[in-house]
Amino acid sequence: MNNSGDSNKPVAEGGFSPSWRIYAIFGILMVLVGGLFGYFAHKIGSDAHENVVASMNNKGTLTSNTVVPGNIRNLVLTSSHHQVKVEQYFELANGADGKLRGVVVKPAKGNGQDEIAWIGPHENHVMIGYMFDRNGTNLTMQVAQRLHIIPAVGTNKTDQAASAHNASASVGTAPPPGLKGLHEAVMEAGFNGFTQGNGPVHMTVVIDPNCIFCHKFWEDIHTISNWKSQFTVTWVPVGFLKVSSPGKAAAVLAGGSAALRQDETNFDVSQEEGSISPSNDANYLSEVKHNTSAWQALMGKYHKQAGTPTLIIGDKYIIPGALNAQELETIYHGLSK
Numbered sequence: 001m002n003n004s005g006d007s008n009k010p011v012a013e014g015g016f017s018p019s020w021r022i023y024a025i026f027g028i029l030m031v032l033v034g035g036l037f038g039y040f041a042h043k044i045g046s047d048a049h050e051n052v053v054a055s056m057n058n059k060g061t062l063t064s065n066t067v068v069p070g071n072i073r074n075l076v077l078t079s080s081h082h083q084v085k086v087e088q089y090f091e092l093a094n095g096a097d098g099k100l101r102g103v104v105v106k107p108a109k110g111n112g113q114d115e116i117a118w119i120g121p122h123e124n125h126v127m128i129g130y131m132f133d134r135n136g137t138n139l140t141m142q143v144a145q146r147l148h149i150i151p152a153v154g155t156n157k158t159d160q161a162a163s164a165h166n167a168s169a170s171v172g173t174a175p176p177p178g179l180k181g182l183h184e185a186v187m188e189a190g191f192n193g194f195t196q197g198n199g200p201v202h203m204t205v206v207i208d209p210n211c212i213f214c215h216k217f218w219e220d221i222h223t224i225s226n227w228k229s230q231f232t233v234t235w236v237p238v239g240f241l242k243v244s245s246p247g248k249a250a251a252v253l254a255g256g257s258a259a260l261r262q263d264e265t266n267f268d269v270s271q272e273e274g275s276i277s278p279s280n281d282a283n284y285l286s287e288v289k290h291n292t293s294a295w296q297a298l299m300g301k302y303h304k305q306a307g308t309p310t311l312i313i314g315d316k317y318i319i320p321g322a323l324n325a326q327e328l329e330t331i332y333h334g335l336s337k
Contacts, residue, residue, distance in 0.1 A: 189297070
């Protein structure tokens with residue numbers, strides 16, 4: 001996805017003095033910038049019905065437009081070898097942190113959800129994945145929520161009520177077209193796992209025992225006092241992060257919820273290590289190997305990154321990444337209606 005970088009070359013001598021050339025170039029640039037500013041101001045005004053502008057407290061200003069700049073569209077299409085289509089362009093401006101740019105993309109063919117892709121500052125790179133700011137805020141999740149790719153989460157009672165309404169409206173009663181067959185695909189994967197809870201919303205959670213984000217998710221869901229009556233959670237251990245991961249995943253699979261609790265309760269955050277001792281049981285190691293390959297194949301089928309935790313919620317969502325307690329509550333209220 002790399003293009004050649006910029007280079008600084010000396011300007012050839014001409015008929016004007018150096019200072020004249022500098023002033024002339026500066027003047028031309030100012031005219032061009034002014035013209036472009038006027039054009040885009042007019043364009044944005046004329047396409048106001050296609051724009052979404054949102055300002056959420058300290059989250060910065062998010063502006064999106066279905067009109068994607070041609071250079072950005074070409075960069076994404078070329079970099080992806082035309083494997084995706086570009087649906088929206090957005091800019092996230094947040095004071096001293098400057099402006100970040102990105103697009104919403106979707107697989108050009110087959111199944112798949114919308115994804116956030118970030119554009120490099122010099123338009124040489126396209127990055128799909130989680131972007132964090134200096135405070136640890138997951139900007140990818142934030143933009144996905146604010147563009148209604150996943151349900152938004154409010155910060156006060158009024159926002160929470162609106163978020164629950166939006167989640168219900170956006171989730172609806174049928175899966176998005178790109179995720180039809182998700183339930184069947186999960187069943188065909190034949191995951192080996194164990195289940196906790198008996199709630200109306202089913203969630204398959206793929207975890208690696210050494211995954212710190214899985215640990216955070218485990219902690220967050222346990223802050224919901226009645227999570228077992230809201231969700232039916234099937235935990236699917238995989239092993240890919242570290243050498244010890246397959247053995248630890250086998251131990252968790254063999255011991256079920258008690259083993260998972262042991263691994264997470266004493267999780268070593270500084271070393272990002274689960275506390276359970278690895279198992280050498282060949283049968284459970286084989287089941288973990290199957291889980292890992294079946295999960296990676298499923299993520300590939302839906303054009304998603306294979307990262308843990310992966311949350312497969314009903315037949316509506318595949319989310320490669322952790323949700324916090326408030327986000328889980330929002331999804332529960334949207335799907336349980």
